[in-house]
Amino acid sequence: MPDDQTRSGSATTVAQAIYEWAKAAGALATGSQGSAMSDGDLWARLGLERTQKLDMAEATLKRLRIIAITGDDNAKLVGVLVRNQVTPTAQRRLPATVGDVSIRYIGHTVIEQMPPLVPHASPISGPRFAVVNGRFACGSSITAAPIPSAGTLGALLRLTDGTLCGLSNNHVTGDCNHTQKNMYVLCPSPIDADPSLPPPTAIGRHHALVQLRSGDPGQVARQEVDAAIFRIENPDLVTSWQGQSIYDTPVTTAPLIGGMKVKKLGRTTGVTTGRVVGPVLTPLEVPYQSPNFRSKVHFTGVWSVQSIGGDPFSEAGDSGSLVVTDDGKHAVGLLFGGSGPVGMIMPIDKVLDAFGGASLVGGHNL
Numbered sequence: 001m002p003d004d005q006t007r008s009g010s011a012t013t014v015a016q017a018i019y020e021w022a023k024a025a026g027a028l029a030t031g032s033q034g035s036a037m038s039d040g041d042l043w044a045r046l047g048l049e050r051t052q053k054l055d056m057a058e059a060t061l062k063r064l065r066i067i068a069i070t071g072d073d074n075a076k077l078v079g080v081l082v083r084n085q086v087t088p089t090a091q092r093r094l095p096a097t098v099g100d101v102s103i104r105y106i107g108h109t110v111i112e113q114m115p116p117l118v119p120h121a122s123p124i125s126g127p128r129f130a131v132v133n134g135r136f137a138c139g140s141s142i143t144a145a146p147i148p149s150a151g152t153l154g155a156l157l158r159l160t161d162g163t164l165c166g167l168s169n170n171h172v173t174g175d176c177n178h179t180q181k182n183m184y185v186l187c188p189s190p191i192d193a194d195p196s197l198p199p200p201t202a203i204g205r206h207h208a209l210v211q212l213r214s215g216d217p218g219q220v221a222r223q224e225v226d227a228a229i230f231r232i233e234n235p236d237l238v239t240s241w242q243g244q245s246i247y248d249t250p251v252t253t254a255p256l257i258g259g260m261k262v263k264k265l266g267r268t269t270g271v272t273t274g275r276v277v278g279p280v281l282t283p284l285e286v287p288y289q290s291p292n293f294r295s296k297v298h299f300t301g302v303w304s305v306q307s308i309g310g311d312p313f314s315e316a317g318d319s320g321s322l323v324v325t326d327d328g329k330h331a332v333g334l335l336f337g338g339s340g341p342v343g344m345i346m347p348i349d350k351v352l353d354a355f356g357g358a359s360l361v362g363g364h365n366l
Contacts, residue, residue: 009047012281014101015071015078017046019282022066025058029065029083030285046098053093060093067109070278070304072258076101079277081109081304081342106277106306110339112316113287114171115149128267128317129188131198135239135365138249139265139321141188142166144173144206144230147290150189152267152320154334155249156240156361157229157352164361165229166204166238167351168320169336174209174228176293181206185230187238192267203237204230210354214295217283222300225346225354226336240364246271247328251362253348254330256303261326264335264343266318273326274305274313274343284344286337301350303333307341314343322348331360 022028048054064082071078078101086094086107094105128150129140142153151172157165166185170176173185184202193200209228213220232238240249242265260276284299305323307313314321314335323333323345333345352358 009099011071011073011076011078011101014098015069015281019069027062027066029067056093057095060090068280068284069282071281072278075258078103080105082107108340109342111286111337112339113289128192130244132239132241132245136187136203137239137241137243139243141192141267143186143189144175144179145184145186147175150191150317152318154320154322156364157358158361159358160356164232164235165207167229169226170209170212170228172320173230176288176290177212178292179206204232207231212297214297217298222298224301225351227351229355240362249360249362250324250329250331251360252330254332256332256347262323263326264321264323266321268315268317269312272313273308277304277306279303303345305343312340315339
């Protein structure tokens with residue numbers, strides 16, 4: 001795009017302008033509409049003079065169906081996450097820059113129903129749960145006893161009173177707010193039982209969750225955390241290893257940064273690597289559907305990660321995975337959504353703070 005047709009602006013400004021246009025133009029995958037605004041206002045907001053090429057870009061964005069938009073002011077990078085495939089032709093029609101802000105278009109973004117009906121096994125995954133020296137490892141399949149599904153044991157953590165707990169998502173072991181206090185949490189989930197491996201075992205009891213809120217985001221505070229913890233009844237049943245002694249759970253945390261290389265170990269896809277795209281600056285609607293909770297929950301303060309190498313970063317059943325730096329030294333997030341090349345994560349410090357300043361546990365039964 002010619003430099004004389006652009007002006008400088010922050011990634012946040014560009015992201016918000018694209019989102020406001022998408023609401024008015026019906027370009028959002030959710031179909032959500034905002035205040036009235038002519039399609040051409042997008043280019044005026046971005047300081048661009050309307051041209052035939054930009055008209056084509058507008059039509060292309062509508063076809064791609066926008067899921068969410070990220071913005072990283074430090075990297076001057078905007079990520080437009082879309083539902084459909086971004087073909088080479090579509091890529092050529094879309095503006096790559098606005099001033100000194102780069103725009104990346106990421107296709108095949110999926111925000112699936114949570115919890116998934118029947119999490120599947122991925123061809124790139126290893127076993128759906130790991131046992132090290134007779135102990136269940138983090139990254140393994142888990143569920144609360146009444147829930148016929150499966151998610152991931154992300155990590156062990158310790159509450160300020162010394163209680164040892166397991167960490168996952170509310171929609172994995174909390175049954176979307178409806179798991180009874182002290183209900184058994186099983187590893188592996190019965191749907192992942194294997195006759196050659198230890199049977200589903202109660203490794204803990206449901207202890208606490210961060211309540212999922214639904215309703216008009218103009219009246220109900222947006223969600224920041226989807227997490228639940230369960231009390232480990234017998235510490236000798238579990239280990240802080242991630243997977244089959246692949247790496248230990250780090251006890252230190254680090255802030256998320258755009259461009260950071262990360263990895264996770266999950267029940268469905270095993271170990272996958274990705275690169276942090278940036279924080280999601282636009283409202284993110286996530287559909288939840290359990291027997292007792294059916295609603296869209298509106299999230300804020302979450303980040304997106306794009307896989308490296310073309311394989312999925314996560315699939316159904318990976319929810320609850322701990323996301324760590326590529327060297328495994330620091331925890332940065334907890335996976336809660338997304339499917340295929342794009343995963344959605346919450347900053348790990350927000351998750352730990354939600355449980356009174358809990359701390360991650362490493363070095364346990366290694």
